[in-house]
Amino acid sequence: MIQKTNKHQLGALTGANRCENFYELHFATGEVAHFYILADGIFRFLLDPEQNFNENRTTYIQLNNFDESAFKISRVHATNDSLIIHAGNYQIIFGQNPVLMSIFDEKLHRIRMAQAKPLELSNEATSETLVQKKNEFYFGGGLQNGYFSHKGRKIMIKHDQITGKGGIPLQVPFFWSNAGYGEIRNTAQEGIYDFGQQNPELTLIKHQDVIFDSFYIMGETPNSILKKYYSLTGQPQLLPKYALGLGHIGNFITTLWQPSQAKERNASRFDNSYYTRTNDPTVASGKASLNGEEDYQFSARGLIDRYKAMNFNLAWLIPNHGVSAVDYQRFNFFNDYAIDQGIQPGFWYEGQPTLPSKSSFSYARNETAIDTDQKQLQSILQPKRPLILRDGGFMGMQNKAALIFGDVGGNWENITTQIAGMIGANLSGQPLVGAAIDGAQGGGNAQIYVRDFQWKTFTPFLFNIDDQSDYSKTPFSYNTKITNINRAYLTLHQQLQSYLYTLNAQARTGNPIMQPLFMAFPDERINYTEQFNSEFMLGNSFLIAPITNGREDANCDSRKDNLYLPGKHIMWIDLLTGKKYAGNRVYNNLSFPLWHLPVFVRGGSIFDFGHRNFFFYPQGESETVIYNDDDLTAFSEHHYETHIKSIVKGEKLTITIDPIKGDYSALKTDQETQLTIMCDSYSDQVTVKINDQVIQIQQYGTIDAFNHAREGIFYNTNYALPEFAPYLQQGQTAFQIKLANRNITDAKIEITINNFSYNSKVMVPAVTNGLLPSPKLPSVDSNKISAHSFELTWSRPGNVEVEINHLIYEGISGKSFTFHELTPNNRYIIRMRYVTGNKVSEWSDLFGVITKHEAIENAIADILVTSNGKSNSHHPLTYLTDLKLASEWQTNQISLQDNPLKLTFTFDKVENLSRMVLVPRNIDHKANPVDVSILVSPDGKNFTSYIDHLQWKADSKNKVVGLRDVTAKAIELVIYQSSGSLVAAREIFFYRAKK
Known part of the structure; x- marks a missing residue:
């Protein structure tokens, strides 16, 4: 054992021994470390100044998933200045003096990670300094609200009470780099990760822990890194399906109501009267309760009735948010009522709980232990899955609980903040994350409420936290127009349940649910930055670009600039209108009415809107696997998969739906199949095969005839998602095919459409026309440059395209345009050209602009x-x-x-x-x-x-x-x-x- 000393660097490597399941390393400053090879590309370095070497020192890491096979086949050799351990495709190199560790990938023939300085040790903390490359980006750290990409930033690894920008509801001592490695610090102590804020060539990882215990993960893709992270900390749980429905969290124990008037902005309507919440019992005329023990209209049962009357399908409900002291008998009566209405009841608690019988799930404060709760729920629900929600978390929580939180509502900034934060949680190994619609507090702005509701439709958790604010948070709190829009998006969310559930299953193997753009488009450098951090991919099919500010056009519709659609050869389709866009463009001056969320389907996408209702947006070759099960705990034994492929070659589309793989006891094997295939024009050459046999199927001329037929084909020139049809003057064109009940365990379905087209007008390249003059003297007024914007002007009015740092911005006209949402103190290289139809002029000369520093x-x-x-x-x-x-x-x-x-x-x-x-x-x-x-x-x-x-x-x-x-x-x-x-x-x- 060495004597503790003050802060110092780890001394030279003086010796090494091969032990039973690790390599023992000795250093000149007296320390001893153990180096473990757990699997191909998973290593552990453990340095304990007391030399106790407790391998199971925390509960975060699941070492029982590993054996000693990878260690046994490793080998070691020494050179004049280093010790090299060969493990699979990797060389772990320890320099002798100074003692610097690096990991070399023999397959790619490059260094994945390298220490820049020896480890720094002290009585309070341990620090590691890594080499940072120019194009290296960093992710992880938990839910760092407002951020998912950390290059050039410093982040804290600690949990705090802040839920807005800069808050950390989920602390995870894990980060990874696009250089192909990740690192887990096996500690519960607070940390600081500096990804180049102080020195852009260095990354500093520091924790307030005298033991240095770090796991190193090698992976060629983000998915492979996250998959290995899960092998160490546990796979994300599979949610029970009801969790993907609409939830309500409220307080029906202590909330008081006083009479009010309709003109009061925070008034809520009950029957034909209006009330507001109050904390003053002397003015209260009604009190909330679970079953109507006080006044039924203010009760949790009354709330269920209001949801039903307003035609909002409520899936789950917590009626005692913030109140632990409850009457269990009354709670059990309420649970019976909720379950009878098809709603799963939950229980909020702080401390060690005793859950009411028939509780479907629980919502725990961050400090509360999970394991006791999980055992209680499992005994109540067996064999169905338990669900635990928490408002804060820690590394490894993904296999036991989901993370949900509230915030201050009624402001635009929270939308961007939560998108980036929730992406960051996904990249930190917690894909099961959600934020309350319009926050838990504040509120009162109908436009912000509906815009928040819309994008959260495309997240796993859609819920509100009520009774914490002066304003009600239910989706029917505003006028009829707002209520109808919310109802349409809830219907869409319910149709997305199968897609979301499939993403949940795929997340267990390293695929985030909410993804940054670089996951689908890794070759575009801009996607690794935060320039477009208010956009995200839901799986591989949907790109969501929420409205994040109150800017409006002359028609009072939301104005959207800076909408980026990636992918040089990708076609994007507006899910709600069918309008097509070419990828690798930044679109501006777009208008979106209040009902219209900017959500786009990637060309080639295939997804299931539930009950084998498959949608196709054909482009090139694509395939997908759709998961389904019976909602029981043993997923591997009680699920099936549907494999679907779509291929467009020339003017021929072929769709193949294979027989399902897997089953479960309650599976209905005879099922109907519906296909909606987006297209540009009609074709009379549609062939349907079942198990390679052509079947005769009738084409119908009207939608009514098609709807009444057992099976058939209909070419619909005005297709729309039914819930959004009232908002559209003209729908999309699509082939709709309905196939009668067949045994899905052995029926292979093949659809062929000849003379097929879907992207004929969108993917046409621009043609340079010498008759169009090149722009002269485009310029930027130095007085109109800020940290996040600048104004570009040019001499002759017209439609123009502007290229900024190799990205083309279109939808710009007139003689000037202001670019927003830019990075402070950043250089932008600009040129522009005029455009008419698909004809463009030559580019102008290049010039540059540097945005100002932020005031902060x-x-x-x-x-x-x-x-x-x-x-x-x-x-x-x-x-x-x-x-x-x-x-x-x-x-x-x-x-x-x-x-x-x-x-x-x-x-x-x-x-x-x-x-x-x-x-x-x-x-x-x-x-x-x-x-x-x-x-x-x-x-x-x-x-x-x-x-x-x-x-x-x-x-x-x-x-x-x-x-x-x-x-x-x-x-x-x-x-x-x-x-x-x-x-x-x-x-x-x-x-x-x-x-």
Whole structure:
């Protein structure tokens, strides 16, 4: 055993031994490490300063999945300056002095990963420094809300209470690189991962753990890395199918209601009267309950009835969110009612629970143990699958629980934030993730609600968290127009259940459910960055590009710019209208009415809308496997797969649906099959074969005749998803084929269509026309460049295409255009050309623009803030200066009349300041500072008045105080009055003067 010393680097490699199941490495500084070869491309380096070497030191890693076969066939040899371990296709190379580890891929003949410095060890932490390549990108770390790509950033590996941008509901000490490797730190301690923020050539991985225990994973693709990650931490669970339906989480235990009027924005309608929530029992006229023990209309049973009356199919419900003390007898009565209505009841708890009988699932606080809960549920549900939901998580949770969370609703930023965060969770090994529609708090904006509902239709979890806000979160809380749109998207979500379930099954082998664009298009560098981080792929078939702001055109429709559709030879089809788009383009000036979510189907896609209702968007060759089962725990023994292939060669389309593989006892083997095949034009050469025998099948001339037939063919020139037909003037063209019941275990179906076309007008290349003049003197006004935008102008009006960093932007006309959603401090190389139809001019000369730095780069970090008052434990004082707008500081109940609140901000060094900005809370305006004074200290001890009794309005605007020419070591903010019974703020920024 070595004696603990202060911070130092790992010394030179002095010796190595081959032991029973590991290599033992000795170092000049006295440390000993064990190196394990668990499988081809999975290695472990364990350094314990106490030399206890507990191989099962955490519960995160499942070592029982591995034997010693990979270690036994490994071999080792030494050179003058290194030790080389040969394991499968890899060489693990340990330099002698300095002791640097690298992993060489013999198959690709390149280094996958390499340490840049020896390990750094101390009494508090261990750090690893890795070489970072120019085109290397990093992913993982858990749900880092607002981000999925981490190159050039620093992330924290810790769980916090923040649910908005910058929050970390799920901490996972695992990252991976597109260079083809991943790394798992086997620790529960907090960490900091710096992916080149401090030095773009280095990656620093640091944890507050004196033991360095790291697993290294090699993989040629993201899928293979994630698959190996699951071999170590457990496969994602298969959700019970009801979990993919609409859910409601509410509080029917303590919620109170008071009478209100329809004109109140936060009023909810019950029968013919209006009510609002209240915390004041003296004004309340009704109280929530489970079964109507108080007032039935405010009960959980009453809510089920309202969902049914509004024609919204509710799948699952938690009626006691936030309240652990419940009457179990009443809960069991409610569970009986819910199950009788086809709704699965759940139970919210904190601490160690005893679940009510007939509970279908549970929702646990992050601190709560999972295993006890899982055993209780399994005993209640056997042999059906249990479901555990959690609002925070840890590495390996994917095989036991799903992650769901709420947020502050009613703002656009949350949409982009949650998309990126949920993609990041998928890339961190947790594909079962969801966020509440319109958040748990705030709200009240109908447009934001419906836009949030729409994109979450294309996620595994579609649910709301009610009774935590002044505003109701049910999908029928707004007017009839909004309600009808929400109902249409719920119907679509129900049709997607089979597709989502298939994605859930595929996720177990490393395929994320919500994917970044690079998963499907790995050769496009832009997809690895965050330039288009508000778009995602759902599996391999759907690209969703949600509306993320309130910009509107002249018709009050949402205006969409910067919509990127990848893939140079890919055709994209608007799912709802059928309009086709060529890939490898950025589209602008698109309009989407409130009912219309920008969602696109990839050319070649095949998917099942449930009950063998297959949809085809033919392009090239494509195939898919669709999973189904009986919702029982033993998936491998109780499921079947349907393999489908589509091939377009010339003008011939061939579709093959193979007999299913697998079965289960309750499987109905005789099933009808329906196909909807998108096309451009009619063909009378449609052939249907069953087991290689041509069958005679009639073509019908009307949709009514086709619908009444047992089987047949119909060429539909006005096809639309039924729930969206009322919004469309003209539908799509499609062949619809209906086949009567056949035994799907032995029926091979083959459809052939000759003279077939589907993309004849979209994939036509542009033709350069010398008669079109090249643009002259396009330019950018330096005064109209910001961190995220610039305006491009040109001399002659017309339709133009603009190429920026090798991407073509189209849909641009006039004499100017503003490009939004750009990266700060980034260089953009630009050229443009005029376009008329498919004819284009020559390109203009190239020129460049550099966007400005973000203002936050001048904000002072690591400020020490103290107060003479107490803060809410869930909203600590540190949130006030953490540079995260999603966090919020709050005091406890406070009286300022005789004791003003003093906040003292102390900087690391004396700073030259420019301004102070207070960002008020965005839930309401009930706790805003309204009367303040500001004092300045040059030494952090002696303060002088700077502004006395500054009056602020209690609104949502930022409060800016100029501090030009102020030099200070500390600033004191004195708050004499707030707009409520406590004081709160999202952030206080102090900005340095620009040099």
